Structures are given as C-alpha cells and as structure tokens.
Amino acid sequence: MTNEVKTLTHFIGGQSVEGKTNEFGDVYNPSTGEVIAKVPFASADEVKEAIALAKEGQKKWAAMSLGKRMEVVLKFRNLLAERQEELLDLVSLESGKTREDALGEITRGLESVDLSLNAPHLLKGEYSVNVGGNINAFSTKSPLGVVAAIAPFNFPVMVPLAMTAMAVAVGNAVILKPSEKVPHSALFMSQLWAEAGLPAGAWTIVNGAKDAVNELLENPEVQAISFVGSTRVAEYVYQTGTKHGKRVAAFGGGKNHMIIMPDADLEQAASAFLGAAYGAASQRCMAISAAMPVGQETADRFVAIIKEKIEKLKVGPYTEKDVDFGPVISKESKEHIVNEINLGLEEGAELVVDGRNPAICESSEGYYLGPTLLDNVTPDMKIYKEEVFGPARIVVRVNELEDAIKLINSHELGNGVTIFTNSGAASRKFVNEIEVGMVGVNVPIPIPVGYYNFGGWKRSKFGEGHMFGPDTARFFTKTKTVSERWPEDQIEQVTFSFPSN
Ligand code: NAD
Numbered sequence: 001m002t003n004e005v006k007t008l009t010h011f012i013g014g015q016s017v018e019g020k021t022n023e024f025g026d027v028y029n030p031s032t033g034e035v036i037a038k039v040p041f042a043s044a045d046e047v048k049e050a051i052a053l054a055k056e057g058q059k060k061w062a063a064m065s066l067g068k069r070m071e072v073v074l075k076f077r078n079l080l081a082e083r084q085e086e087l088l089d090l091v092s093l094e095s096g097k098t099r100e101d102a103l104g105e106i107t108r109g110l111e112s113v114d115l116s117l118n119a120p121h122l123l124k125g126e127y128s129v130n131v132g133g134n135i136n137a138f139s140t141k142s143p144l145g146v147v148a149a150i151a152p153f154n155f156p157v158m159v160p161l162a163m164t165a166m167a168v169a170v171g172n173a174v175i176l177k178p179s180e181k182v183p184h185s186a187l188f189m190s191q192l193w194a195e196a197g198l199p200a201g202a203w204t205i206v207n208g209a210k211d212a213v214n215e216l217l218e219n220p221e222v223q224a225i226s227f228v229g230s231t232r233v234a235e236y237v238y239q240t241g242t243k244h245g246k247r248v249a250a251f252g253g254g255k256n257h258m259i260i261m262p263d264a265d266l267e268q269a270a271s272a273f274l275g276a277a278y279g280a281a282s283q284r285c286m287a288i289s290a291a292m293p294v295g296q297e298t299a300d301r302f303v304a305i306i307k308e309k310i311e312k313l314k315v316g317p318y319t320e321k322d323v324d325f326g327p328v329i330s331k332e333s334k335e336h337i338v339n340e341i342n343l344g345l346e347e348g349a350e351l352v353v354d355g356r357n358p359a360i361c362e363s364s365e366g367y368y369l370g371p372t373l374l375d376n377v378t379p380d381m382k383i384y385k386e387e388v389f390g391p392a393r394i395v396v397r398v399n400e401l402e403d404a405i406k407l408i409n410s411h412e413l414g415n416g417v418t419i420f421t422n423s424g425a426a427s428r429k430f431v432n433e434i435e436v437g438m439v440g441v442n443v444p445i446p447i448p449v450g451y452y453n454f455g456g457w458k459r460s461k462f463g464e465g466h467m468f469g470p471d472t473a474r475f476f477t478k479t480k481t482v483s484e485r486w487p488e489d490q491i492e493q494v495t496f497s498f499p500s501n
Pocket residue numbers: 150151152153154155159177178179180208209210213214228229230231233234236251252253254284285286387389415456460
C-alpha cells in the first residue's frame with residue numbers, strides 16, 4: 001500500500017497557511033520508518049509576517065475582559081479533553097510513544113491548561129493605602145505582547161502546553177515553533193484554539209528549523225522566548241535571545257541519577273527504575289539515566305534484579321498491545337545511541353544487557369532499540385558525562401552516600417535526581433545537599449505537579465523563569481507600580497527635595 005504523504009502548513013493569522021518557500025522537512029513515522037508528511041520550513045520573511053499579525057491579534061486578545069478570556073481558555077481545555085483520542089493518535093504516530101504514554105502526556109498537558117485558568121488570580125496586583133501623605137500605591141501585571149515558544153520533539157503536546165497555556169491566558173500572543181520532527185500535534189491544537197474563540201493572531205504556528213528560530217530570537221517585536229530542547233541549543237537560544245534584549249528561559253537536557261541506599265526495598269526500587277529509565281524509549285528530560293547503588297553488595301543485588309526485569313521488556317510499535325516502549329525518534333538518533341554504547345564499552349564499561357539489535361529490527365524499518373544496561377561506568381567516560389537520549393542506561397557504583405552526592409553535584413547537568421531509601425536521615429542529608437532543581441525521595445521521576453515550578457539547575461536551564469507553576473505567570477508578565485494621590489482642596493507646596501515619608 002502506498003503511503004500518502006501530506007504537505008503540512010503553518011498556522012498564521014488564525015488560519016492554515018501554506019509555506020511560501022520550497023524548503024520542506026520530512027516527517028517520519030518512527031515506528032515504521034516511513035515518511036508521512038512534508039513540513040514547510042518558514043523563512044525569516046514568513047516569520048516576520050506572522051509576528052506582525054500576532055501583534056494585531058495580541059491587542060484584541062488583551063483587550064477582552066479577563067472573564068471572557070477565561071471562557072476561551074476553558075473552551076480550549078474542554079475541546080482538548082473531548083478530542084484527546086484524535087490527539088493521542090497523532091502523538092503516537094509522530095513520536096512512536098505507546099498509547100498509554102501518549103495519554104499520560106496529554107493528561108499532564110491538560111494540567112498546564114488547568115493551571116492557566118488561575119490567571120485572574122495570578123494577575124492580581126498589590127494595593128497599599130496611605131504610603132505617603134494621601135498617597136496610595138498599587139501594582140498591576142500586564143502581558144508582554146508577542147512571545148515565542150520553541151519546542152523539542154519528545155513531548156509534542158505536554159511541553160508546548162507547559163510553555164504556552166499561561167502565556168496565552170495572561171494576555172500574550174504566542175508564536176510556537178514546534179519540533180520539525182513532530183509538527184502534527186501543534187497544528188491540531190491550533191484548530192482547537194480557533195474553535196474556542198481565540199482572536200486570529202493570538203496563537204501562531206511557524207514551522208521550520210534554524211532560520212525560523214533565529215528570526216524569533218532577533219526580531220524586536222518578540223518580547224520573550226521560552227525554549228525547551230538540548231543543552232547545546234538552549235545555551236545558543238539564551239545567548240542570542242538575551243543579546244537581543246529578550247527575556248529567555250531555556251530548558252536543556254538532563255542526566256538524572258537514582259541513588260539506591262542499602263536499606264531501600266530493592267524490588268520496589270528496581271521496578272521504579274525500570275519505568276523511569278526506559279519509558280518512552282528513555283526520551284524524557286527527566287528519565288533516570290544512571291542508577292547509583294551505594295555499596296558493592298547493594299550494587300550486585302540491584303543489578304541482578306534489574307537485569308532480569310530488563311530482559312523481559314518489550315519494544316515495539318504503539319499499534320501492538322503490551323509494548324513497554326516504542327522506537328527512538330530517528331535513524332540518526334538510533335545511530336548516535338549505538339555509538340555512545342560502543343564508546344562506553346571501549347572505555348571499559350561492562351555490558352549487562354545488550355539492546356543494540358532487537359529482534360523486531362528483522363521485520364521492521366522502525367527506529368527500534370532494545371533496553372541496554374552498562375555496569376561499572378566511571379565518571380570519566382563519555383557515556384556518563386553526556387545525556388544519552390535513548391534506552392542505554394548505566395550503573396555507577398559508589399561506596400557512600402557522600403560520594404554519590406559529590407559526584408552528582410559535580411555533573412554539569414542538574415535537571416532531576418532521586419533517592420530510594422528507608423532512612424529519614426539519609427533523605428534529609430540528600431535533599432539539603434544535592435545541587436539539582438527537581439528532587440525525588442522514593443519517587444522515580446520527580447516532575448512537579450502543575451502548580452509547582454518546573455526547572456533544572458546548572459546547564460539544564462539557562463535564564464530565570466520556570467515552566468508550570470506560578471513563576472510562568474511572572475515570566476510572561478511585566479509589573480507596573482503606580483503611586484496615586486488625589487489632593488484635597490489645599491494648594492500643594494512646591495518641594496525640591498527628594499520625597500520621603
Ligand atoms: P533540539 O535542541 O535538537 O531541538 C529543540 C528545538 O530547537 C527544535 O524546535 C529545533 O527545531 C530547534 N533547533 C535545533 N537546532 C537548532 C539550532 N541550531 N538553532 C536554532 N534552533 C534549533 O532538541 P530535541 O532533540 O528536539 O529534544 C530533545 C532534548 O530536549 C533533550 O536534550 C531533552 O533532555 C531536552 N528536553 C528538556 C526538557 C526540560 O524541561 N529541561 C524537556 C523536554 C526535552
């Protein structure tokens with residue numbers, strides 16, 4: 001059967017708009033290796049036109065009362081929930097995620113929209129009476145204007161919503177540049193915003209790659225940039241965006257450790273490790289990359305338990321039942337991960353489970369890798385230093401909790417970390433001393449709930465501002481502080497000194 005290759009569009013000025021350049025990227029179904037669509041790559045001029053329309057749309061959107069705006073956001077939220085089956089199909093098709101995992105992602109995405117319905121509360125200012133003679137002071141929060149979000153491939157729905165829902169709700173116009181590898185979900189959500197009644201221009205999709213991103217980073221009409229992706233690009237986006245006078249929050253990669261203390265329930269820790277390490281083919285910024293058992297005996301027992309469990313994991317297409325995880329996103333990504341494993345072995349790591357050539361590859365052109373586990377990895381090895389965005393996980397053995405904390409603190413990435421223990425004292429020491437942004441205690445993937453702030457430390461995040469949580473509303477607004485006096489009938493004295501109380 002010949003596969004129909006669709007040509008996708010942008011979403012500009014409230015409608016689907018065809019690309020004007022002849023530049024397109026291939027969008028793949030990673031479960032089969034087939035090209036399913038062509039996505040247009042916007043030129044700088046096309047992005048400029050989109051920004052001009054966004055500026056007009058923002059004025060209309062911000063002029064609507066808060067109550068009316070929340071009606072639109074609520075309608076969008078309900079449409080998302082009603083049509084989640086369709087969205088789920090798109091997420092699985094373009095990312096290869098299992099349906100359960102895609103559903104989890106959409107559910108967490110809805111959480112961001114729910115949080116954005118608190119915008120009226122988060123937009124409340126302050127008011128003080130009689131701060132000076134007959135002077136009252138108050139502050140208000142205004143939207144920034146046109147803001148941009150640049151998204152990664154690994155969460156086609158959740159991350160774009162985490163970056164944009166609050167930005168829209170507080171009155172900005174948002175321009176989203178989705179990953180060119182997964183553009184379908186974002187285009188689908190655009191139709192829902194339009195149906196919900198968002199004014200044309202207040203929500204825009206420009207598809208593309210570097211040229212589109214550069215125009216967003218440099219254009220003076222764009223006030224803020226929210227970026228999520230690899231550390232290398234996050235740093236570039238932060239430096240370029242701030243050089244052009246913008247607020248930038250750029251979220252990068254992670255190398256997340258799981259400490260396993262000798263007193264932990266090892267069966268429970270092993271099950272937690274399995275899902276957090278290999279779920280979504282390990283393509284999560286908060287996936288556990290490194291198990292760090294404390295003490296040789298704990299390490300030997302832990303590795304024996306996970307080895308047995310890992311060997312039973314099933315990799316396959318989302319269309320099959322009982323699959324634990326799907327393919328990685330691309331052929332290049334698969335090759336890169338295999339190279340990382342090979343290099344780790346050359347550098348002296350020990351192969352416990354080999355997933356480089358899973359059985360499914362005999363019958364499918366999809367980008368499958370089975371779960372791989374390397375033991376006795378040391379901090380000087382490349383596979384320890386760098387994020388590996390695929391199912392190759394490592395065991396780093398340490399003697400004491402102190403050693404584990406030191407090692408984790410000296411890693412350049414600091415997104416997430418967790419400890420499995422039954423000791424309150426160990427947990428307290430770990431929580432106090434660890435230099436990482438999101439921390440778990442007996443919780444495998446400590447992604448904060450929507451009303452807490454999300455963000456890593458060190459080279460996992462550049463700039464101030466968080467995703468989710470009340471900080472999102474602060475990031476996407478600016479404060480105006482007013483001092484107000486209404487003199488009564490007396491004539492004011494002229495004063496030349498600096499006013500004081
Ligand atoms: P990526 O950095 O390759 O791409 C992210 C976005 O940047 C895409 O939209 C892409 O088109 C654009 N881009 C890529 N190269 C660019 C360049 N040179 N100039 C300008 N724009 C460019 O990331 P990815 O592979 O799509 O996503 C995976 C990465 O994202 C992983 O490192 C993962 O840890 C990270 N991630 C982080 C978080 C977080 O919250 N910290 C969440 C999800 C994913």
